[in-house]
Amino acid sequence: MLEKQLQKYAQLAVRVGVNIQPGQTLFINAPLPSAPLVREIAKKAYEAGAKHVHVEWSDEEITYIKFKHAPEEALHEYPTWLAKGREEVAEKGGAFLSIYAPNPDLLKDIDPARVAAATKAASMALQHYRSRLMADHNCWSLIAVPTPAWAKKVFPNMDEDEAIAKLWDVIFQVTRVDQDDPIDAWKAHNEKLARIVDYLNNKQYKQLIYDGPGTNLTVALPDGHIWAGGAAKSTDGIVFNPNMPTEEVFTMPHKDGTNGVVRNTKPLNYGGNIIDGFTLTFKDGKVVDFTAEVGYDTLKHLLDTDEGARRLGEIALVPHRSPISQSNLVFYNTLFDENAASHLALGKAYPTNIEGGTNMRTEELLERGANDSLVHEDFMIGSHELNVDGITKDGVREPIMRNGEWAISI
Amino acid sequence: MLEKQLQKYAQLAVRVGVNIQPGQTLFINAPLPSAPLVREIAKKAYEAGAKHVHVEWSDEEITYIKFKHAPEEALHEYPTWLAKGREEVAEKGGAFLSIYAPNPDLLKDIDPARVAAATKAASMALQHYRSRLMADHNCWSLIAVPTPAWAKKVFPNMDEDEAIAKLWDVIFQVTRVDQDDPIDAWKAHNEKLARIVDYLNNKQYKQLIYDGPGTNLTVALPDGHIWAGGAAKSTDGIVFNPNMPTEEVFTMPHKDGTNGVVRNTKPLNYGGNIIDGFTLTFKDGKVVDFTAEVGYDTLKHLLDTDEGARRLGEIALVPHRSPISQSNLVFYNTLFDENAASHLALGKAYPTNIEGGTNMRTEELLERGANDSLVHEDFMIGSHELNVDGITKDGVREPIMRNGEWAISI
Ligand SMILES: [Zn+2]
Ligand SMILES: [Zn+2]
Ligand SMILES: [Zn+2]
Ligand SMILES: [Zn+2]
CATH class of the missing domain: 3.40.1830.10 (Thermophilic metalloprotease (M29))
Structure with missing residues (x-):
């Protein structure tokens, strides 16, 4: 079997x-x-x-x-x-x-x-x-x-x-291996994620606002940001799936545009050490203060890796009722926990998350607002209490998530 | 335990x-x-x-x-x-x-x-x-x-x-791990092998003659050949043991000086394939004919690797009553079987087996009679029926092994 x-x-x-x-x-x-x-x-x-x-x-x-x-x-x-x-x-x-x-x-x-x-x-x-x-x-x-x-x-x-x-x-x-035809099931799943990605890409929000217990955060998105999720396409045109499982849609924040405070909702396993019960306070994109109930030193070393380790490189949305989340388990494994909860990442941004990014040099990416660092570390902030709003270019505030679930119609 | x-x-x-x-x-x-x-x-x-x-x-x-x-x-x-x-x-x-x-x-x-x-x-x-x-x-x-x-x-x-x-x-x-002090036991073992090595190095035989069932072989030794066995010394002067276990003393033959026929006495496991019941016929150092009951094609590919694969690069003497041999087992593992029986190797010679060899370039080594090849493959020819004689520079024939055991007094 x-x-x-x-x-x-x-x-x-x-x-x-x-x-x-x-x-x-x-x-x-x-x-x-x-x-x-x-x-x-x-x-x-x-x-x-x-x-x-x-x-x-x-x-x-x-x-x-x-x-x-x-x-x-x-x-x-x-x-x-x-x-x-x-x-x-x-x-x-x-x-x-x-x-x-x-x-x-x-x-x-x-x-x-x-x-x-x-x-x-x-x-x-x-x-x-x-x-x-x-x-x-x-x-x-x-x-x-x-x-x-x-x-x-x-x-x-x-x-x-x-x-x-x-x-x-x-x-x-x-990973849908228990289904009769996993390859077909992944096709359907990727299509579903693509519809959310299309919706968010059409909106081109200039800011996201996160609100939840211990979290009150505004994140600016750079011009030309691209949401992605599910299957990716290599520069040679081959479609592949970077993560299995995957439930997230994600884009890059502007490296200088995050303000406020965020609190994690699931423990983070960073290279064999747990960090938990932690908060990060941002000012103009940079972590200016932090606390941690568990693994404070490990978090400090992570943040001190380099200049970019104190700034965000990814923001990802995952509904609280995702299949992984519904298992009600803590996996202590980022591949699983990040796909059970909305998350942010400290460190390097994916060049694929901005128009023309894969052909840009690091300096140009930085200029456009894409963060660079030796690290890229996801940490989980989603829960059934998280609300996320988007601010359009015209200044209109629209709900994206309510109580951890999608508030958009796709 | x-x-x-x-x-x-x-x-x-x-x-x-x-x-x-x-x-x-x-x-x-x-x-x-x-x-x-x-x-x-x-x-x-x-x-x-x-x-x-x-x-x-x-x-x-x-x-x-x-x-x-x-x-x-x-x-x-x-x-x-x-x-x-x-x-x-x-x-x-x-x-x-x-x-x-x-x-x-x-x-x-x-x-x-x-x-x-x-x-x-x-x-x-x-x-x-x-x-x-x-x-x-x-x-x-x-x-x-x-x-x-x-x-x-x-x-x-x-x-x-x-x-x-x-x-x-x-x-x-x-490997003497079952002894109280294996490190001490190895010291004693290396000293014993060193005495045989010294004896043979002092003799500087110009030829060895092998005689046994299916074997009738004359092997010329190059001028300045060095017998070795047990511990070796790196060019930086660190003493180490290349093989554990090891029971052999060995030197290099002259690549052009082997004549006659030799028959193997234990199966050879060559890269995941067995070769057995085989004979090699040498003329002026080169295999000019061969037979094999098992693994004929594998043996042919080995011999056809390059020019040097048809010539000898090592001759090694192991008494038949060695500890490994006394186990009466066939190991199908050259590290064990070669240390249970006298053997020869097709292919590259150890530069350490000739005076000044480790500082010589390949051309010089070849000139001195040291064989070169991409391969170095030991095969076992020892048994309780093997006799080995040495011919001194004065043409005197002296017994080295009789019925598989040392016939020299050390
Ligand atoms: Zn992610
Ligand atoms: Zn990530
Ligand atoms: Zn050997
Ligand atoms: Zn060898």
Whole structure:
């Protein structure tokens, strides 16, 4: 049974996620426990005509051992050849599939300064590669698999096997693998998201206003901003799905135009550390004050990464009654939690979210209001108490969301 | 119990195998099932002062899927960046630990031409890296772990868990991990091998003569040949152990000086295919005729890799009563089988086996009689029926081995 579902999931990742084309290289980032799925994905990728399938395995225990025992200076370095490898594959038109299953508690006893150093070193080394992907120069996709640590975090009262089986059920449900024809179901889902995207793109609101418990925020949108959601199209014209599951529609804010305060509604798992119960106060786009009940140091290191880490790069709307949200679970996994709640992201904006952005240099993007940073970190602010309004160019205030649900007719 | 043994094994690999020095990078090649050992090795390596520990994982099922499904042209390519990565680590003085656990039957239904193409592509891409290691410019070591497929091949009548446990026992025994102080035991073992090495180096035989069932071979040794065995010393002066276990003493033959016929005594697992019951006929150093009861095509592809693949690059002597041999098992794993029997190797010679060799260019090495090739493949010819004689420079014939045992007094 699981084997058949795994095959359907693999097929979905290959055909709908990265949408492998004949002759392409598929580069897979995979944690060790995902091996059974990765093998199915490799088979399906070759079936779809892939030339090479390269798997870059990772082991969270080796990661932990590094953070625990490596000398300080090692954490400031990232292997050049490993970064160059991704760039080489990207420049030759490869596709990138990441299997995402972070352990929320992995680094809880590690000094956040050590984690921050390593995160920054990796971000710097991988900057060129990540920029290519964020501009959709390559097809890429993010999917999840249960790992023992993640499953136990989501279902703490179950034993390990039960928790893993239950988490598989949830994953298969929200990625539509449990439906007869998942590929068809994704087509319908992408069409639904496209209708919301079209509505918002036609409106070209100049501001959004967020109102909820602890949240009172005004966000300016740049001229020519583009809402996106569901399927994306690479610069070579290949349609792919960057996230599975996905329920969001998103655009870029103007990097200098956010004012007010926002409070998170779900814990954020930042590189193996939890940040929760936090508020950010913005003035002219920049975080000028912040608090956190959990993970204050980790949040501080995130905000101090660089100039752009204190500004927003993405605003995303997700109805509170999304399938993932209805599960009433906290996943401690951004791929899931961001698609269960409206969210914002600190850091780099997607160049695809502004007209002509994928052909602009960084300076031009900055001038147009697109934020730049080594980081891009989503955090969840949606709930059944969130209201969102749009301000049109004529100054008219219109409801977009009420009590966490769409207030627009599409 | 296993955990404690794993820790001792890890410590041995780090301290005696690659002998990690402070500030070094340790690069580990590891199959997925070796994860528990690799984690212990990473801990011990950081304890010993390693700066970075990088693990390059491999999965034999992914390898099989590639050979089964990838397009033909893909098999002729090896990722440049992956080869460059090893070179970068090597040039910066890194140490290399390979965990070796090949599945003898992995590729038995794959066309040998496909396997040969991929093997050659990898050898070409990794040529610079492998040359560095064969000249001991970096510390390197090869150790083994049981995998389900390998364990079942060695112990076909046991169930999987029992076979794995039994194979661990054998590994711990032959690597001396079962002794109270394995590091001390290796010191004593290396001293014993050094006495044989000294004896043979003092003799400077000009020829060896092999005599056994199906074997009648004369091998010329080049002037200034060096016998080696046990611990090696890197060009930076670090003592390390390239193979664990190791029971051999070895030197290089003159590439043009082998004549006669030789028959193998144990099956050879060449990249996932078995070659067995084979004979090679040499004339002036070159294989001019060959037969094989099993794996004829695989042997043909090996011999056809390049000019040097038809000539010998190593001759090694192992007493028949070596600890590994006494287990009376066939391991289908060259690391074990070569240390259970006298053997020869087709292909590249170790530059360390001739005076001044590690500073010579390929042309000079060839001139001195050292063979060069993309391959270096050991095959076993020892048994309780093998006799080996040496011919001194004065033409005196002296016994070296009788009935597979040392006939020299050391
Ligand atoms: Zn988002
Ligand atoms: Zn985002
Ligand atoms: Zn050997
Ligand atoms: Zn050898």
